[in-house]
Amino acid sequence: MRVSNLFGKTLRDEPAEAEIASHRLMLRAGLISQVASGVYSYLPLAWRSLRKIEQIIREEMDAAGAQELRLPVLQPLEIWETSGRSEVLGRDMFRVQDRRERPMVMAPTHEEVLTSHVKANVNSYRDLPLILYQIQTKFRDEPRPRGGLIRVREFDMKDAYSFDADDEGLDQSYQAMMRAYGRIYERCGLSTIMVEADSGAIGGKHSHEFIAPASAGEDTIVLCDSCGYAANVERAAFAKTATPPEEPLPLEEVATPGVKTIERLASYLDIPAWKTIKAVLYVADGKMVFAAVRGDLEVNEVKLKNALGGAQLRFAAPQEVAAAGLTVGSASPIGADAAIIADDSLRLGSNFVMGSNKDGFHLRNANFPRDFDADVVTDIALVQDGYGCRVCGGVLSARRGIEVGHIFKLGTRYSEAFDCTFPDHADALRPVVMGCYGIGVGRLLAAAVEQTNDEAGMVLPESIAPYKVWLTALNVEREDVAGAADALYGDLVDAGVEVLYDDREESVGVKFNDADLLGLPIRLVVSPRNIKRDVVEARRRTGGEATLVPSGEAAEYVRSLLSVR
């Protein structure tokens, strides 16, 4: 491709709306163009990269024994009501009506349709196991799209679904997908960390995310420095420090005028935060929820939500708090008209200070469960950087990253909803055991740009760069230059090398800067200076010295530099 013909211009100025590197660079280099919030067109350069990523995914999925198929975006709302997810997904789902006013949706994921097909096509244990996948557009009306391709409302996703006869089969399918994911990211030149994750709206009991470490990422994960434990903070378990044992003392009231926060309470009474109980008040499905954690910890809303069985959570409004008989700033679980969810850290201490439901007073020497009961006692605390590892006692450190893949053990949630069963060896009807596995293709590209860019521009990995070589001709208006560059371009094309030929009559600075901006792995320079010596100059985008190669050997030399041809 000649740059003079390429659709998509580079921009000199930084696009104003872009904050993060991948968004800025992809706009500046002419890869993408915005259509609406969270909706982008992929221009030719981006589309080439995306197709390469898709191809790598396809090869690894096929190698893992998965079969590609294609499911529709447009689906009747009905099947989403069958699974109960019409309500779960709510306004995240784009809804449309057909001409007969039949309610339809633009699919945000495909468990429902595929399970219904599997029901019709799997009649025996002999038809299992099965892994099916597609690479296709998903629609999710995200509350807040952000960061260019990081979070969008229309995006391409590879989604795979496994169907097994039992949990052991699911384990094997899950492992196979896990390994395939590792290879996919490696081949794409992306560094990722697999972490334990919460399964969210997709459901299921067990899931892992693949996180590409990057400061622009939306996710926070913790890693153990000694045993390798890795988890999303939404899910991460950690060692809660035990506090010095004490003899339980009688409950008593203590005056705390104007004290509304744990920080103030601790300093007012001159006690450590871990001697207090923190109350955070939420409303879930119209019911008041009293979340209690030890004062030195924070509430993890995802864990709390799971403890409540997946209800929608929001902070309680002051009027609601009052209506439940609670006092803001000094809320007490004793006598509260609320579901009380206690973090298990409350069992690790004694003689706590907590609210009294009386403004200006707290209770001293509160002991759990002596003085109050909880509806649920579980882990609802949020991990923090530096906390201890629950597995080995090492130190957990926090990192930001981009979720580029997520795999789930679904179990029988969907197969039961769709009555997707099969007769086993003993002729007993059993629901198929499912797993599902997703990779966001555009997000993967954005993550790769986030991980590899420098001040001059993108430095895309060779395997997913839109072209391998940027051939630049300086002073193309000179016949000798144009002739030599055209000839080399022809040689490269004949040798099967993907090359972008910058044949524009632009100044050197413009041409070199554009080459750096797009950041193709190899840059070749044909110029009057090089022609005089009958050489071509070759240089890698990742740095190092330029090499002067005899013109006749240039195409072959370039091929030798490429690891993927």
Add this chain to the structure above:
RNA sequence: CGGGGUGUGGCGCAGUUUGGUAGCGCGCGUCGUUCGGGACGACGAGGUCCUGGGUUCAAGUCCCAGCACCCCGACCA
């Protein structure tokens, strides 16, 4: 949905305070001079100033309503 911000040629912005009918840089076109890290000169094209309503002799500017987009939070590949 809550909070913050921005809408002016393709891109980046000024002009809004104090109303008088739109300007700069880049880019674009033609010609000439340049030519190894975003060159220079000359001439030129290109704008419903987000939308609707209002005030006014007159609105990019003031008032009202709405919309879009970005950023921070609650959600996800």
